[in-house]
Amino acid sequence: MIYFAGEGRDEFKDWLRSIEAKWQKRWREARIFEADPDPSRPKYFLTVPYPYTSGPLHIGHGRTYTIGDVHARYLRHKGYNVLWPMAFHITGTPIEAISARIRMGDEEYIRLYRSYLKLYVKGEDEIDRLIERFKDPWEVMKFFSSVISSDFDALGYSIDWRRRFTTGDPEYNSFVSWQFIRLREKGYIVQGGHPVLYDVMEEQAVGEDDILGGDEIKPGIVEFTAVKFDAGEGRYLVAATLRPETLPGVTNVWVNPDARYVELEAKGERWIVSEEAEVKLRLQQHPVKRVGELRGRELVGLRVRDPLVGRSVPVLPGTFVDPDEATGVVYSVPAHAPYDYAALMDVKADPERFGVPRELVEGLQPIPIIRLPGYGELPAKEACERHGVRSQEDREALEAATEEIYKKEFYEGVMTAGPFAGLKVTEAKERTREFLFGRGLGFTFYEVTALKKPVVSRSGGKVVVAVLPDQWFLDFNAPGWKERGREALKAMAIVPEKYRKLFEDTIEWLDKRPCARKRGIGTRLPFDPQWIIESLSDSTIYMAFYTVIHRIRALGIDPSKMGVEFWDYVFWGKGDPDELAQRVEVSPEDLKGLREEFEYWYPVDHRHTMIAHITNHLTFFIMHHAALFDERYWPKKITLNEPVIREGTKMSKSKGNVIPLVEIPKVYSADWFRLYSVSAADLATVLDWRDRDVQTVGGRLRRFVEIFRMVAESEPSGERDVGVLARWLESRTASMLRQVDEMLANHRYRDAAIRAFFDHLRDVEIYLRYGGRDFGLLRKIFRSWAVALEPFIPHLAEEVWERLGGEGFVSLAPWPEPEEGAVRPELEEAFRVVERTIEDVNKILRTVRERKERLFIYLAPDWKYEIISRLEAELKPPISQKDAFRVASEFLRAHGKEAQHLIREFVGEQGAIRHSTPEAEREMFSALVDMIKDRTGVREVVIALPGEGVPDPMGKAKLAIPGRPALYLE
């Protein structure tokens, strides 16, 4: 029979793959996962975020989608009409950037994409052809969405593909336009200034992946405080600092003597800054005009006045000053800034060398203004000494010293001078800024920060910070929005619950968020079409789009005719459907059908994804639903899973240890992967992909198939096994069905997979080895077992189901509900009693280190079970000996010492004596004699039932207690 596993490993894998392909085809042909409204059944709308189609997915994605699929499949068994749709995300810059780089001939990228293509297509020619096509972003997206959907099919995901779309489709654009128009009407969208990284050459904003060195140098934006030092006659030397609170300690101002400075006309004033700063000021929306140029050294000796305490200080030369950092002018606080301290000492030591008149610097002394625990008056001096700073050229040592002082003073320092004396540094900093800004004496100056400078874009342009004056924002702090968001969250289930706090905090922390960019793929802002809606902002309520897109397409509605009224009607039920129908050129019935389908499926019952999405996507998902929909359409539940790592290390492109999803069915198999990825870790645990463990799961899977083969090929004898082990296995099956049901309902996927597959497989093995061979019974068990296994290993389950004569697809079979009384706890406990006894025997054997041939097992007499039942019924911990003796007094009278011994045992264990019924224990021991022999290695096992007169040379029998028979080995 061809579908059975062959002998070798590869044959088994081949067989698995062949049945997987077979069932995938059958599911597709029978369209069993296409979900349509059915008022007769409860609906369940499950979504997992659509993938971004810039490259192949990996097993981390696979874990998340598999969990979603397991849940969808489980709920179909529970009678739900389950909708699980999928689409593809193409919005934003990455896909466009890929094409741009391939067009530019970027070797690194071409190599990367060739390696991706190799996963899917054969032949260098074909790869070349595709790379050529990838110069068009649409082709990138088309290719990857197509292969990703094949990957999903190959893993057996039960997706309704009719609703598939991409976020670049015209219908989607119309939908997102509606969303933004309505958000704006509600006052949730505002416009304002916003700093961004900006390529001076290309004259456009850049993201991290547009920057050379990309993710390694971590480019960012930092806020300096520009401080205007009055040079008289309307001229100001504009210094910039990260520590405005140190202004009271200023002793001088530094300029780089060799750098070029410019004098700018700004708001009726003259500002002096470095030449490099000029363009930055302009980009940051300061209208400036160059009116003069000068060398840094020309400024030396100039006296300027600080705007806070009004001290007159000289301008001095500092070679450490970088003209390309902020304004290229810094003020000096030698008491608290190591650079300033070192530079000041340099100048004072040898003024001539710096071309400074001695009298200009002679009197300059550090001015302490911050008290710092653990330091003296001059923390900067101490830090310089500790780090071995010899001059202002010791960059490395100075950086270290600066970092030390900056951090310490920021968090621990207290001002001792100036208008904010007595305040903490953090507070003084804010107050100083307010003071300066309020009086026009300072402003925020944005600068690029990075681990390595200079920061240059991939196209070679210098990257600076620009302020966009007309950036569009989602204003999460708009009146009422957050309240609704909090309410929505409150009503929602979060699984695992421990992540709820993070959602709550994220909602609080949300402020204005830029929601559009000038580049990339996506939907244009309807009210300002030069902007393209940013990719997280256009993916917040798209689950609603799934409910109708397939119908819109089937009806052939022209996207350009839809307009806001169309979506108002579909989602809000607003407007006159007859009139609208005419406008979009469909029948009123068809239009109403759209509305009805939306109403049927909404709200989203369940969204599953990875925890990384909490602080962005998922919170927006909640917020936008809160903004645009009625309470009854707010999402009901979010479940989350941690990521996947491999052999203890993170997967990353650079390490080359990423396992692409497409390889899974080739190297392993769909069911194998599914079973492993669900059983190897809880939702809240990082899944460590270990090949050793994966192999173990494969081995178990194979064992399952072998047993199934035996069962399926067997001729049912017609004779029913009524032995205790058969009854035990039936009970185990019933309890498995109950437990797995409950576990899956509560998203305990790992526990469910272990119980349904591994534990139950072991039970079946035990039955086959030590019990009977009632194949009729086993067939029955396999049939309900197949349903419980179907969410995890759907292909194998279908095979089992079909082979055993199940009707239709097991994927659609109802969950088997065990009859009342099908679970027999006393049998299951009796089995455990036997297992524990085996452990005891082995412990004895190990301790005595002697070969023993024969094992006597003496079971306790009925009256001992009666004592225990009585005590259990009447006493709860803490249990005193006195109470126990009182409760069991009649037994004490009847059985004396032996009863006393038992009661003491009970008190000692505080009632925790695990046992079954006398009948079950006796039957089970008798039935499992062979298992006891196998596992202990003794040749003969004698089960001594009470009163049977079995020899008891050591008088052990009286020590027997319920759940723990007495033992004698000889």
Next chain:
RNA sequence: GCGGGGGUGGCCGAGCCAGGUCAAAGGCGGCGGACUUAAGAUCCGCUCCCUAAGGGGUUCGUGGGUUCGAAUCCCACCCCCCGCACCA
């Protein structure tokens, strides 16, 4: 720094919310055995320390506390990981 999550036996990892059945599931690794010409696969046993009969001792980051009883609750401390945005 702020916010969040954690620290369990050689390793990974359950248990902790609802304290007792916890020397602590399961897997991996290791050791021994069965099977086999052999290897692999599979199966069985063992795998903190002591122990010549199922016993005892010491363990769940560290130190205290609550309790008849703590891996589980409380306090303090130490250490690790993640997020801090306009980016998918």
